[in-house]
Amino acid sequence: MDVTASSSKNGESARDRISRQSLHGEILTRLRTMIVEGDLDPGMRINEVQICEQFGVSRTPLREALRSLASEGLVELVPSRGAVVREFTAKEVRDTIVLIRTLEQFATVNACDLASDADIGEIRALHDAMEKAYEAGDRRHYYGLNQDIHTRLVALADNAALSQVHATLQARMKRFRYAGHAGPENWARAMAEHEEMIEALEARDPDRLSSVIGQHLTAAWERVADLFAETEDGAKETH
Amino acid sequence: MDVTASSSKNGESARDRISRQSLHGEILTRLRTMIVEGDLDPGMRINEVQICEQFGVSRTPLREALRSLASEGLVELVPSRGAVVREFTAKEVRDTIVLIRTLEQFATVNACDLASDADIGEIRALHDAMEKAYEAGDRRHYYGLNQDIHTRLVALADNAALSQVHATLQARMKRFRYAGHAGPENWARAMAEHEEMIEALEARDPDRLSSVIGQHLTAAWERVADLFAETEDGAKETH
């Protein structure tokens, strides 16, 4: 989501100047990452002063960031009780993934039409890098590239509102989908689906691409659904 | 979007207690309305102290509300220059309406499946009320009911993420779509399209409903596109 980083080697200060967000923006990015990557557990109350000390800032910009996160659907604001890391029910996760599926399928129509060969080449490069990460067993790197590919695919549709909504929903689901590639066979299947995706894109076949994405995200939900079932069992276990 | 108001006559204080949001929430609602209804012109800088005095609050909750509005895409935050009422290009409006169309068409599938007769009856009642408003020439009332109908239709799909995204996008477009019913013939056409929509819903025919919604929102864009063309001419005129 952050596209400010450039590849310039020197000019450190100049680049910093440009990318230097307001404190509020900086906190927003960091908190979002913490929630989305699972550093903060769902249902956990966010203690403002604690986070403030951790970040070395005052409560004002932190609270502003929390409001933004609430609008993004990553935290819930309970009156007089502050911010709570949002919990998602299985249904909410399913509904959100289905919505993401719809958005990506919508994107395919324009994407196949508008994408330049260079655009597709870049996505193919990401895909090949992802395959390498897969073979190396580097899940974190794999998953980062995986999200990038979906984001880039949607970006090809050249619809800013679509991209923004997609990014927000994808952030909400990041935690789950990461866990959704848990078992080796799940991971292998997801990889195979991606291979098909990239081929359909290279063929500029929107119907096929849409169909593959449909399968990919339906399967994604199934993988996550297993996870929810397991979690419930686990919860019972700990009683 | 605000569903807290009830129709109780007495018990004023109790109801107020319940619906009493935080200042931040109150300001957010009021500012959103002001932007969405066109009281604040796009491109206009929002002077914090001025709004604070107008609302009788301090800058802290106002700034929190502005952050939320930025996440909703209604204002833009320019570093060191504060909040600006967001301007939309013709392309952004078109892309957003097309996205809304996609979301509503997606909703129809589950809506026709899940909706109870009572649900559909309620929407029919809204539609009839809207027709009365149309015949009475009450554009504001008509338009409020119009939005309600679309919101309720999407709600029938029983997908919270979908409803939230749809509401956000609809809010962004409210100003334009209101203006989009300008001429009598535009208004009549929009009304006719809605009549077809409600019939397709009552027939629980998702394909027909989807098709009608597609036409309705494509036409909506065309009406708004005319508006953009006019505005451009008008801008030239005033030079």
Next chain:
DNA sequence: GTTTTGAATTTTGTATACAGAATATTGATC
């Protein structure tokens, strides 16, 4: 032993204060 009540503590919600950046204004120079 459990429940309840009430003070002590923590935490949130809002207002205010202050520093730095942006904008407006005034005066000087060409």
Next chain:
DNA sequence: GATCAATATTCTGTATACAAAATTCAAAAC
């Protein structure tokens, strides 16, 4: 008269202060 520079003012960004609500903890009542 126009343009530029320097100062004054305004406005934003952040920190801090204070009040009210919630939570905790302990003691008392059952």
